[in-house]
């Protein structure tokens with residue numbers, strides 16, 4: 001089934017304990033759409049970049065089967081830029097710089113050919129833009145998933161509350177879930193967020209895995225313990241792309257299928273962190289993905305005597 005992803009396509013500059021990069025390609029929608037491309041073959045993108053964005057990267061997306069008709073290239077303007085620095089534990093990071101550039105007045109245009117998309121992934125961007133996308137689609141998708149971050153909670157709370165009401169699945173990290181709900185317990189936080197609209201809440205806990213709350217059930221997926229984590233940037237987006245891509249490929253929205261989606265998403269995220277930026281997602285094989293998924297099964301399988 002078809003998936004539409006909307007969000008940032010960006011230049012990032014990153015610093016982790018393992019090194020530093022100048023401007024490399026990043027952006028929430030980049031990670032989401034690359035990750036989802038391993039599951040769904042109808043993968044549509046709506047985003048905006050400036051004329052400084054490299055054609056090579058657009059070709060990589062197209063090579064992964066992503067339809068880039070909805071990628072607007074604004075002449076004479078610059079691509080969104082974000083720079084972040086990780087602390088030693090890599091679980092926390094500081095935003096060093098944000099230059100909105102083309103994102104400042106992003107007005108998402110949905111190509112007619114995307115109008116009937118069945119799955120919608122609203123990647124991290126301004127909540128008012130996320131809402132516009134929902135309003136501009138001629139038909140409501142079967143599933144709408146939204147990712148957001150503390151930045152928007154701090155500066156666009158009312159807009160966020162407006163769009164949250166309209167979505168089926170929300171993904172946030174643990175600190176963001178606490179900020180959004182005012183609850184410390186993640187169980188209480190998920191219940192509170194559910195009362196705001198989304199029937200399904202996914203709380204990401206970085207290297208400590210992810211929790212899925214749906215219909216009174218809870219599922220926990222660990223993150224794969226890796227020997228080397230170079231750069232966690234985009235792991236959450238890659239996770240979301242794997243999850244919704246898997247759901248779109250199966251069309252099954254049951255809790256048991258969502259659990260499989262969480263594992264596929266976690267497997268994709270485990271690749272993302274192995275290299276700087278999104279590079280690791282450019283050419284994975286189905287065998288590599290299946291081997292990772294098998295490791296997840298082994299990691300928490302046990303027998304009770």
Ligand code: AMP
Nearest residue numbers: 008010026027082124233234235236237
């Ligand atoms: P994650 O590590 O999953 O939180 O995602 C990191 C990506 O989000 C980076 O590639 C950034 O370009 C992008 N990003 C960071 N801040 C923002 C923002 N305020 N709006 C949209 N995208 C952002």
